[in-house]
Amino acid sequence: QSVLTQPPSVSGTPGQRVTISCSGSSSNIGSNYIYWYQQLPGTAPKLLIFRNNRRPSGVPDRFSASKSDSSTSLAISGLRPEDEADYYCATWDDSLSRVLFGGGTKLTVL
Amino acid sequence: QVQLVQSGAEVKKPGASVRVSCRTSGYMFINYEINWVRQATGQGLEWLGWMNPDSGKTGYSQQFQGRITMTSDNTKTTAYMELRNLTSADTAVYYCARSSGFLGWFDPWGQGTLVTVSS
Numbered sequence: 431q432s433v434l435t436q437p438p439s440v441s442g443t444p445g446q447r448v449t450i451s452c453s454g455s456s457s458n459i460g461s462n463y464i465y466w467y468q469q470l471p472g473t474a475p476k477l478l479i480f481r482n483n484r485r486p487s488g489v490p491d492r493f494s495a496s497k498s499d500s501s502t503s504l505a506i507s508g509l510r511p512e513d514e515a516d517y518y519c520a521t522w523d524d525s526l527s528r529v530l531f532g533g534g535t536k537l538t539v540l
Numbered sequence: 541q542v543q544l545v546q547s548g549a550e551v552k553k554p555g556a557s558v559r560v561s562c563r564t565s566g567y568m569f570i571n572y573e574i575n576w577v578r579q580a581t582g583q584g585l586e587w588l589g590w591m592n593p594d595s596g597k598t599g600y601s602q603q604f605q606g607r608i609t610m611t612s613d614n615t616k617t618t619a620y621m622e623l624r625n626l627t628s629a630d631t632a633v634y635y636c637a638r639s640s641g642f643l644g645w646f647d648p649w650g651q652g653t654l655v656t657v658s659s
Binding site: 462463464465520522529531532534 | 577585586
């Protein structure tokens with residue numbers, strides 16, 4: 431059971447907008463930066479969002495994130511088949527003194 | 541471009557140790573930390589710890605304290621992760637990843653090294 435809670439799966443059709451939630455507590459999401467990672471099948475994770483809501487160069491603006499209190503959400507608009515992947519939220523936890531990852535959310539593009 | 545290239549797959553017996561290497565290129569090695577993250581088959585990501593190649597400082601997840609060591613050879617711009625007293629629960633793909641100041645910010649990642657622990 432992960433300290434950061436994500437839905438196991440979400441799905442959408444091409445062109446749709448989907449959101450993936452990640453909830454935690456004041457000792458992690460509530461007081462530290464959030465990061466999102468995309469892991470395509472059989473590959474290493476890739477940084478998608480850093481410092482809560484910033485995109486690295488090369489990441490399309492279809493990907494966005496927001497943070498509120500102890501939760502965060504990743505939004506993907508204009509869904510494409512190549513977006514089908516696992517998505518993980520991550521942050522530091524002040525109480526546990528370690529980096530936490532959410533359990534991961536599998537996005538299926540129908 | 542920045543690249544992290546890891547050593548090949550390993551098969552170990554329970555109780556043994558494994559050392560995984562992460563050879564870097566394309567940036568100033570001592571200016572960034574190296575983190576290690578693992579992923580069991582079909583499971584999520586688990587952070588093991590970080591090391592600073594410049595100072596040699598390390599920070600390990602409490603879960604691995606006492607049986608993990610992270611080091612570097614700065615002349616080879618290579619980081620190493622050694623995990624001892626292996627059990628079947630340690631079977632996973634191990635990734636190295638670069639970070640800069642903010643724990644949780646990992647970019648880029650190595651390609652991963654499969655470590656299989658089996659008798």
